[in-house]
Amino acid sequence: MITPDEPHWQSELAGSYTDPRALLARLGIPAEGLAAPGTASPFPMRVPESFVRRMRAGDPLDPLLLQVLHSPLEDLATPGYGPDPVGDLPARATASALHKYHGRILVIATGACAIHCRYCFRRHFPYGDFALRQSGLEDVLAYLARHPDIDEVILSGGDPLSLSDERLEPLLEALGALPQIRRLRLHTRLPVVLGQRVTAGLLNLLRRVEAAVVVVIHANHPNELDDGIRAHLRRLGDAAALVLNQSVLLRRVNDNTDALAELSQRLFDAGVMPYYLHQLDPVAGAAHFEVDDATALDIMEGLRACLPGYLVPRLVRERPGAPFKIPLEGAMRD
Ligand SMILES: *Cc1c(COP(=O)(O)O)cnc(C)c1O
Numbered sequence: 465m466i467t468p469d470e471p472h473w474q475s476e477l478a479g480s481y482t483d484p485r486a487l488l489a490r491l492g493i494p495a496e497g498l499a500a501p502g503t504a505s506p507f508p509m510r511v512p513e514s515f516v517r518r519m520r521a522g523d524p525l526d527p528l529l530l531q532v533l534h535s536p537l538e539d540l541a542t543p544g545y546g547p548d549p550v551g552d553l554p555a556r557a558t559a560s561a562l563h564k565y566h567g568r569i570l571v572i573a574t575g576a577c578a579i580h581c582r583y584c585f586r587r588h589f590p591y592g593d594f595a596l597r598q599s600g601l602e603d604v605l606a607y608l609a610r611h612p613d614i615d616e617v618i619l620s621g622g623d624p625l626s627l628s629d630e631r632l633e634p635l636l637e638a639l640g641a642l643p644q645i646r647r648l649r650l651h652t653r654l655p656v657v658l659g660q661r662v663t664a665g666l667l668n669l670l671r672r673v674e675a676a677v678v679v680v681i682h683a684n685h686p687n688e689l690d691d692g693i694r695a696h697l698r699r700l701g702d703a704a705a706l707v708l709n710q711s712v713l714l715r716r717v718n719d720n721t722d723a724l725a726e727l728s729q730r731l732f733d734a735g736v737m738p739y740y741l742h743q744l745d746p747v748a749g750a751a752h753f754e755v756d757d758a759t760a761l762d763i764m765e766g767l768r769a770c771l772p773g774y775l776v777p778r779l780v781r782e783r784p785g786a787p788f789k790i791p792l793e794g795a796m797r798d
Pocket residue numbers: 555562563564565568569570618788789
C-alpha cells in the first residue's frame with residue numbers, strides 16, 4: 465500500500481517491475497524465447513520505472529536492460545563460479561559486519577536493493593542472517609571499541625539508502641559520532657537508480673554527521689546518468705566530502721573504451737570522480753558477463769589515451785583473503 469505522505473521514492477520503489485514480461489512489454493520488445501524464472505526466484509528481477517525510462521525502447525541489447533533482465537544463461541553452472549566469490553563469509557567480524565581490510569569495516573545495513581543487478585556478487589548472500597538489527601549495531605560498536613585502529617565504517621548491503629531516513633539517522637549518528645571514526649562511507653546505487661532518493665531530508669542528515677561522509681555510487685554505463693540524475697548527484701556532492709563511482713566491467717554492457725570514457729565524462733559533470741572498475745566477481749549465475757583480462761587491459765589503455773589521468777578508474781579484482789583489491793594494471797601481461 466502506498467500512503468499519501470510516503471516520499472515519492474518509496475512509492476516508486478514499491479511499484480518496481482518484477483515481471484520480465486511486463487518490462488519487455490513496456491519497452492516494446494517481444495518476450496518470445498524468454499526463459500525467465502517466476503517472481504518466486506530467490507533473486508527475482510527488480511527494476512523501478514525511473515531506471516527503465518533510461519532504456520531504449522525496442523532494443524533487446526540495451527546496456528541498462530542487460531544489467532537487470534534475467535538470462536537463461538544464469539542457470540548454467542560454470543566451473544570457478546560459486547555462491548561466495550569474494551570470501552565474505554570467512555570475513556565476518558560481528559553478526560552484520562565484515563572486516564577484510566586494515567582500518568575499515570563494512571556493515572551490512574540491509575539486504576534490500578532498489579534494483580537487482582544480475583551480476584551482483586552478493587546475489588546469493590544470506591542477508592536474512594546478516595542484516596543489521598538493533599542488537600547488531602551494539603555489536604558493531606563493541607567491535608569498534610576493541611579495534612581502535614578502525615577509522616572508517618562503510619555502510620553497505622544491499623543498499624543502505626533503501627532504508628528510510630528514520631532508520632538511517634540513528635545509524636549515521638551513532639557511528640559518525642565515535643571519535644575514532646574519521647570517515648563514514650555509504651556504498652549505494654540508489655542515487656543512480658532513483659534520483660529522488662536524494663531528498664532534502666537525506667542531505668540534511670548527511671550534513672549533520674560528524675565524521676566526513678564519503679559516498680560511493682555505482683553506475684556502469686553513461687546512459688544511466690541523464691540530466692536529472694546528474695542534478696541529483698551534484699546535490700549529493702554538496703552534502704558529502706567526496707562522491708566516487710565504482711563500476712563493474714560487463715560484457716556487452718560497457719566492455720568498450722567509448723562507453724567508459726563517456727561515463728567518466730558524465731560522472732565528472734555531476735561532481736563524481738571515477739574510483740574502481742571491478743573485474744567481475746565469479747558469482748554463480750553471472751559468468752556470461754565476464755570480460756577477459758587482456759580485453760580489460762586494452763580498454764584501460766584506450767581510456768588512458770583519451771582521458772585526463774584523474775578520470776581513469778582503477779581496474780581491480782577482489783581475491784578472497786587478499787589485503788586489498790588487486791590492481792590489474794602494472795601486472796605482467798602474458
Ligand atoms: C571493498 C571492500 C571495502 C572497501 O575497500 P576500499 O579499497 O577501501 O574501497 C571494505 N571492506 C570490505 C569487506 C570490502 O569488500
